[in-house]
Every structure is written in C-alpha cells, then in structure tokens.
Amino acid sequence: MALELPENVVISKLDALASWCRKNSLWPMPFATACCGIELMATGASKHDLARFGAEVFRFSPRQCDLMIVAGRVVMKMLPVLQRIWSQMHEPKWCISMGACASTGGVFDTYSVVQGIDRFLPVDMYVPGCPPRPEQLIQSIIDLQDKIQREGTISGREFTTAARQQPKRALVEVAAASQLDSARNPVF
Amino acid sequence: MPMASPGTITALTAKFPLVIKSEFRGETRVVLPVEQLLEIMGFLKGELGFDYLVDITCVDYLNYRDARDRFGLVYLLSNISANERLTARVYLNEPNLTVPSVVPLWEGANWLEREVYDMFGIVFDGHPDLRRILCPEEFTAYPLRKDYPMQGRGERHNFMRLGRDET
Numbered sequence: 163m164a165l166e167l168p169e170n171v172v173i174s175k176l177d178a179l180a181s182w183c184r185k186n187s188l189w190p191m192p193f194a195t196a197c198c199g200i201e202l203m204a205t206g207a208s209k210h211d212l213a214r215f216g217a218e219v220f221r222f223s224p225r226q227c228d229l230m231i232v233a234g235r236v237v238m239k240m241l242p243v244l245q246r247i248w249s250q251m252h253e254p255k256w257c258i259s260m261g262a263c264a265s266t267g268g269v270f271d272t273y274s275v276v277q278g279i280d281r282f283l284p285v286d287m288y289v290p291g292c293p294p295r296p297e298q299l300i301q302s303i304i305d306l307q308d309k310i311q312r313e314g315t316i317s318g319r320e321f322t323t324a325a326r327q328q329p330k331r332a333l334v335e336v337a338a339a340s341q342l343d344s345a346r347n348p349v350f
Numbered sequence: 351m352p353m354a355s356p357g358t359i360t361a362l363t364a365k366f367p368l369v370i371k372s373e374f375r376g377e378t379r380v381v382l383p384v385e386q387l388l389e390i391m392g393f394l395k396g397e398l399g400f401d402y403l404v405d406i407t408c409v410d411y412l413n414y415r416d417a418r419d420r421f422g423l424v425y426l427l428s429n430i431s432a433n434e435r436l437t438a439r440v441y442l443n444e445p446n447l448t449v450p451s452v453v454p455l456w457e458g459a460n461w462l463e464r465e466v467y468d469m470f471g472i473v474f475d476g477h478p479d480l481r482r483i484l485c486p487e488e489f490t491a492y493p494l495r496k497d498y499p500m501q502g503r504g505e506r507h508n509f510m511r512l513g514r515d516e517t
Contacts, residue, residue: 238486238505238506238508238509239485239486241509242509245509245510245512248512249512271500271501272500272501272502273491273493273498273499273500273501273502273503273505273506274485274493274502274505274506275506276506276507276509277506277507281507281509281511282509282510282511282512283512284512284513284514
C-alpha cells in the first residue's frame with residue numbers, strides 16, 4: 163500500500179528529530195584558561211562567526227549550557243572546579259578538549275599541570291593545535307554535530323550505551339603511554 | 351639601576367660588623383647573619399630609610415657548584431625617597447629553616463613570605479597567617495626545591511574520575 167505524501171511532509175523518527183534540534187542549538191560553556199581562549203573568542207566573533215553553525219550563544223553559567231569547551235591548560239588546583247562545573251551542566255552534554263594543553267598537558271609536563279582532562283572527564287572531541295585555528299574548532303563542532311545526530315536520543319540513554327562507554331582509540335593510546343611512563347618512572 | 355650609596359653601606363657595616371658586603375654590576379649585596387636578621391632589618395628600615403620591601407624570594411643551592419649553604423633567602427629592599435636599592439641575603443641550612451618574619455616591619459611581606467613558605471618550606475616565625483598561597487592546602491611537598499621531581503610525586507593525578515554515569 164503506497165501512501166501519497168504531500169510535498170511539504172517529511173517522515174522521520176522522533177529521535178532523529180530531537181537530535182537534529184539539539185545539534186543545531188549547542189550552547190557552549192567556555193572554560194578558557196589560556197591562549198586557546200583567545201582563539202575561542204575569535205571563533206565566536208564576527209570574522210569566523212560560529213553563529214552559522216548554531217552555537218554562538220556562549221553562556222558563563224553551566225546550568226544553561228550543553229557543550230563545555232575546555233580551552234587551555236588545567237592545573238591541579240583548577241581541576242576540582244572544572245569537575246564541579248561539568249557536574250553542574252544538565253544532560254545531554256558534550257565536551258570539547260581544545261588544544262594541546264587540555265588534551266595532553268602540552269609542553270607543561272610539570273607537577274601541577276593535569277596531563278589531559280580526559281583522565282578525569284569524558285571528552286567527545288579533541289582539537290589538536292597550539293592553539294588551534296578557529297577553523298579547527300569549527301570543524302570539531304561540525305563533527306560533534308554529526309556525532310550528536312548519530313547517537314542522540316530523546317531519552318538520553320545514549321550516555322549509558324555500551325558503545326558510548328567504550329574508551330576511544332586515542333584514550334587507549336593514552337593508557338598505553340601512561341603504562342610506558344609508569345614503567346619508566348615508578349612514582350608516576 | 352640605582353645602587354646603595356657608600357654612606358648607607360658604611361653605616362650598616364659599622365653598626366653590624368658581621369655583615370658581608372659585595373658588589374656585582376652596580377648591584378650592592380649584603381649577607382646578613384640569621385641571628386641578627388630582624389634587628390638589621392629594623393635598622394635598615396628605621397635608620398637608613400628602606401621603606402619599601404620589593405620582594406622576598408629564595409634560591410635552592412642543592413648540587414650547586416661551590417655552594418656551602420642549602421638555601422639563600424633574598425630580600426630586595428628599596429629606599430624610595432633616596433632612590434637606593436639593596437639586596438640582602440640570609441643563608442639557611444637544614445634542619446634550621448626558621449627565620450623571623452618581617453611582617454611587623456613591612457606589611458607587604460605577608461604574601462611574599464607565604465609564597466616562599468609554599469615553594470621552599472622556609473618557616474617564618476611570627477608570621478600572622480602562614481598558609482600555602484599557590485598550591486592547594488592539602489599539598490605536602492615544596493615544589494621549587496631541587497630535590498622535588500619536576501613531574502611531581504603523582505599529585506597531578508590524585509583526582510576522582512568522572513565518567514558518563516556520574517553526573
């Protein structure tokens with residue numbers, strides 16, 4: 163039985179519709195601690211215009227945001243603050259680790275700098291660079307939108323699926339590297 | 351950089367003969383005995399007019415060539431009206447890492463001494479509020495000492511891990 167649909171009717175799943183709404187109105191929470199924050203501001207400013215991708219509403223309150231962009235190095239005194247802000251954000255929420263310092267500690271391999279926020283927080287996207295260009299950050303947001311479209315559901319159960327809990331390939335490499343590091347330096 | 355005038359140095363060494371004086375590239379440096387530190391500092395401020403304490407910092411001479419003492423505590427003093435500067439040092443060795451605080455003389459020494467305490471573990475006797483200023487309060491090491499490993503002793507990884515479930 164074939165149904166004749168009018169031209170202005172689209173059939174979709176409710177999940178896909180909700181994900182489509184979500185991905186096009188990301189509200190970023192700027193956690194900018196260093197020079198990456200300048201590029202983050204440039205991304206939101208007129209030249210690069212993050213508004214084209216529906217993510218221009220930067221809010222400094224975690225309760226109003228669903229995308230945390232960690233831009234810059236995080237020291238051990240700052241990490242509890244970062245975790246608290248992440249906990250204050252409502253589901254569904256995503257995290258972009260922007261730049262070498264947030265992702266790996268960068269050149270700051272010292273006692274006080276956390277060697278990658280993904281040791282303590284779930285991270286969805288990593289942006290390489292020192293600091294990354296605004297184009298790179300925009301590309302990561304576009305990729306994150308694809309991810310939200312693929313994985314998002316209206317019930318929020320995407321956060322408990324087995325696939326989501328699997329460590330990312332980069333995280334596996336980090337774990338292997340830290341094992342190497344601990345073999346070299348037992349107090350690590 | 352204006353140096354201390356000869357009259358200032360003469361007055362200081364005449365009153366305190368144990369003070370050692372040296373110069374390098376226009377900078378006058380005096381080494382003070384730690385027993386007389388507070389007395390000399392009071393003299394420098396009260397009689398010689400060094401009314402401004404620019405900075406207090408410390409040097410760890412562990413494994414340093416020809417060094418005889420472990421720590422060198424450095425006071426940078428300035429006489430604003432006469433435009434003079436003076437660098438005063440005190441050498442310290444373990445286990446006696448206690449010096450009298452100069453907060454009664456210069457109120458601004460409060461945070462400077464807290465920083466030296468935080469980074470080097472020098473204890474300032476008589477300080478009104480000797481807590482850590484840069485590191486977290488539960489931190490136990492003194493990170494700018496030369497025997498502290500640069501990558502720490504695991505402090506940067508002692509945190510709870512938040513996953514997707516803990517929100």
